[in-house]
Amino acid sequence: MRVGYALGGNGHCIAEARHHAGAFLDxxxxxxQLPMSARARDLTQLVVSELVTxxxxxxxxxxxMELRLTASVVDVVVWDSDPTVPAARASDPGRIGQHGLEIVHAVTEKLLVEQERVGKRITARIALADIPRSDTTGPASMQRPTPVKRTAR
Structure with a gap:
């Protein structure tokens, strides 16, 4: 399944994007009859909210915003007109705000940023099922390699 949305830049577009994501997953x-954990649904809406914000x-x-769904993952794809590639800031528990990319990176299986001729596209991949962990080395997000950043052709 795949669906796309054009969101205006108004103050309602974040709530609108979350609503679209929830309706698409429902x-x-x-x-x-796609099996999906409540956690995957919540994380998808969180990622949508952070990326659209x-x-x-x-x-x-x-x-x-485009949402793509397979039997095992949902991809949240957000395009905007700014070509600047975002970077997660160094951890700072005293910092107020600006944790969005850190959050998205922590809860996704894959995070890809691609510069386009105009703007950039960010794709975040979320597993639909809760994956049981048999290790004690930390969150799965900490075991992933750094996201790949590419430039448009």
Missing amino acids: QAVSDH NARKYAPGPVL
């Missing part, structure tokens, strides 16, 4: 579950905050103009 439809996948009801129409296709950043796009709205740092890029002028509209935001495009």
